[in-house]
Amino acid sequence: MTQIYYAGSADAWEGYRVALPEALAELDVDATLSNTCEDPAAVDYIVYSPSGPVKDFTPFTNTRAVLSLWAGVEKIVGNASLTQPLCRMVDPGLSEGMTEWVTGHVLRYHLGTDVHGAGPQKRCPGSRVTRVMMGLRRCLERLRSWCSCCHKPPLRRA
Numbered sequence: 001m002t003q004i005y006y007a008g009s010a011d012a013w014e015g016y017r018v019a020l021p022e023a024l025a026e027l028d029v030d031a032t033l034s035n036t037c038e039d040p041a042a043v044d045y046i047v048y049s050p051s052g053p054v055k056d057f058t059p060f061t062n063t064r065a066v067l068s069l070w071a072g073v074e075k076i077v078g079n080a081s082l083t084q085p086l087c088r089m090v091d092p093g094l095s096e097g098m099t100e101w102v103t104g105h106v107l108r109y110h111l112g113t114d115v116h117g118a119g120p121q122k123r124c125p126g127s128r129v130t131r132v133m134m135g136l137r138r139c140l141e142r143l144r145s146w147c148s149c150c151h152k153p154p155l156r157r158a
Contacts, residue, residue: 002031003042008049008069010035016047046084050075057081099138107143 004024006016013035024031037043040059048054049069057066058081065085068076071094076082108114 002029002044004031004033004045004047005037005040005043006033006035006047007037007052007054008047009051012049012069020047048076055079055081057084060084099142103142 004020006013006020008016017033017035020033021031024033031044033047040063041061043060043063046054046057046060046063046066047069048066057063057079063084065087066076066082068086068088071089071091073086073088076086
């Protein structure tokens with residue numbers, strides 16, 4: 001039987017305690033899930049978040065993979081004790097949320113909402129600022145869909 005150790009935040013345990021066994025049963029995976037770990041060598045998979053109890057992966061000698069509950073990996077990739085494969089969460093809701101966040105900040109920058117009430121802005125006439133950004137195409141597609149949803153023409157700079 002597969003042993004899964006939940007090493008996420010204590011606050012989120014109740015939700016995962018119910019949801020993970022249900023999802024595993026739907027996939028016909030014979031596994032036990034626990035938020036305690038008496039024998040690290042017996043653990044097959046770790047469901048992990050940086051806010052959880054595991055900071056040292058050395059005792060988990062037979063662990064096949066660490067399944068991160070966070071989309072970002074910056075809090076774990078520098079951990080030298082992590083020798084197991086790290087799987088990060090990918091979810092359509094996360095992608096959608098990040099797209100909206102980036103789109104909002106691009107609009108905030110271009111519309112100058114942070115400095116709108118701070119007085120006149122000094123800009124050189126005719127100057128153009130170029131910014132390169134990952135995900136720009138997806139953000140533009142999102143803006144286009146928002147504009148078509150409300151039947152308004154897309155925003156254009158003069």
